Amino acid sequence: MDRKIQILLVSGIVITLIVSLINIYAAGIVFVILIALLMSVAIMQDSMLLPDVTAELREDAKAVVIRNTGTATAVKIHVALVPMNIEFDLPALDADQAHEYPLEKMIEEVKAVVTFENTKGDIFSHSYKLSACGSEYDPLKPMIPLFQWK
Known part of the structure; x- marks a missing residue:
């Protein structure tokens, strides 16, 4: 167990x-707050070394932009543009x-197929459909579209 988590647990x-x-x-309220803090620290440590590599087309459709939106360095990135054989x-x-x-x-x-690793050696792979007339990357787009979101 990490030293910071041990200190938080004992002091809590x-x-x-x-x-x-x-x-x-x-005391029950303090204990529930302690459990919530421990869970948030554990979740934060799980998401520390996660790169997230995305692919999109440049505005003029003459380049593919590879962007790392994650929290760690992505290494050994391999991109394949499927019908173009690139x-x-x-x-x-x-x-x-x-x-x-x-x-x-x-x-x-x-279609861009992106394969990459994080610094620990975990392998990730994503596939993106890129279109010159299609929509751009929208970080606020909900996973489940509610209330006719467009």
């Missing part, structure tokens, strides 16, 4: 015991960094 239990001498209901590799892409791969001509529609 001590504070809960001290508050339980005053009021048992307040493949290229990138050695590494830091968090919040982008790379453009220029194309010989404008493309109308293509």
Whole structure:
């Protein structure tokens, strides 16, 4: 267990015991807050080394933009543009960094298959359908469209 989690756990239990001498209901509230803090720290540590590489077309459709929107460096990035029979590799892409791969001509529609690793060696793969007339990347788009979201 991480040292910070141990310190948080021990200090939370001590504070809960001290508050339980005053009021048992307040101690229950402190204990629930302690559990919520421990869960959020555990979730935060799980998402520390997760790169997220996305592919999109540049505005003029003459380049493919590879962007790392994750929290860690992506290494050994391999991109394949499926119907065009084009493949290229990138050695590494830091968090919040982008790379453009220029194309010989404008493309109308293509599927990009992106395979990459994080620094621990875990392999990830994503597939993106890219279109010159299609929609752009929208980070606020809900996974389940509610209330006729467009």
